[in-house]
Amino acid sequence: xxxxxxxxxxxxxxxxxxxxxxxxxxxxxxxxxxxxxxxxxxxxxxxxxxxxxxxxxxxxxxxxxxxxxxxxxxxxxxxxxxxxxxxxxxxxxxxxxxxxxxxxxxxxxxxxxxxxxxxxxxxxxxxxxxxxxxxxxxxxxxxxxxxxxxxxxxxxxxxxxxxxxxxxxxxxxxxxxxxxxxxxxxxxxxxxxxxxxxxxxxxx
Ligand code: ATP
Numbered sequence: 001x002x003x004x005x006x007x008x009x010x011x012x013x014x015x016x017x018x019x020x021x022x023x024x025x026x027x028x029x030x031x032x033x034x035x036x037x038x039x040x041x042x043x044x045x046x047x048x049x050x051x052x053x054x055x056x057x058x059x060x061x062x063x064x065x066x067x068x069x070x071x072x073x074x075x076x077x078x079x080x081x082x083x084x085x086x087x088x089x090x091x092x093x094x095x096x097x098x099x100x101x102x103x104x105x106x107x108x109x110x111x112x113x114x115x116x117x118x119x120x121x122x123x124x125x126x127x128x129x130x131x132x133x134x135x136x137x138x139x140x141x142x143x144x145x146x147x148x149x150x151x152x153x154x155x156x157x158x159x160x161x162x163x164x165x166x167x168x169x170x171x172x173x174x175x176x177x178x179x180x181x182x183x184x185x186x187x188x189x190x191x192x193x194x195x196x197x198x199x200x201x202x203x204x
Contacts (some may be wrong), residue, residue: 003094005124006032006102007074007083009040009169010055011048014186016167017156020129022057023162024102025067028127031092033102033105034071034090035063038079039079048173049201061189087123095172100158106137121151127158177199 006021013035027035037055050058052075073089074081087099089102101124102110108128111117120126128140138161144157151157156190177200182191194200 001031001094001097002028003029003090003097004028004034004100004102005036005087007036007038007086008141009039010035010059010062011050012055012058012186012190012199013170014167014169014172014175014190015163015184016131018062018187019165020102020104020160020162021063021068022065023083023129023139024100024127025065027160027162028100028101028158030067033063033068034073035059035068036113039075039077039198040103048177048200051143054193054197058186058190058193059154061171061193062187064187064189084114084116084120084123087120091123094198100127100130102124102127102160104129106131106141109135109143111143117148118151121156122150123187125156125158126151127160128176129160129162131164133164137161173200191200 004024006024008017010017024030037052037059039052041047052137056070056072056075063070073086074144090099103126105128108126130137139158145152166182167185172185176194
């Protein structure tokens, strides 16, 4: 069974996230994709950082296809989660799975700073995609080849092109804060949820 993993702060999840998650599901013929919101310590919760409950709920309202499963594996861990630990735990839950780990270009380019990246690359294939025209797939290949030559040779990296939707959670929070609409940037259900709950509105 091929299982996709897509982690993020998802503060909030947006159409750019959904776009790559859908492409990921199809291109790698995954049985499912685990959507994993990261834990953020309560003292960091602020008007610009929604609570984990709100982020989980907004993920449900974004990744609504049944092939997506919202996972609390990191948000319940209460403390900083390292991908290497999350993958180890998932390997115990799904001992026969082949894991595919999805990241945007900005995240891939930090891989050498993660805890134990070589071990991560043994446990999953790293799938990266571009977010905008700041980078090309060949930039990502160059990076992987330079920093992780062995894993690159062993096909532990995959590069996925889906026409990018240039958007970030920061853009959305800023728009909400300044009273602008966010239609078509998040799902309608997330937009309604944000406005009904007043998330990101009050930054005084
Ligand atoms: P923020 O603006 O708050 O930093 P973000 O939009 O980058 O948030 P994250 O939740 O940090 O969102 O991103 C989770 C993952 O999704 C990362 O791997 C990131 O590279 C990727 N990603 C985010 N936005 C896009 C996008 N528009 N297109 C492709 N990948 C994206």
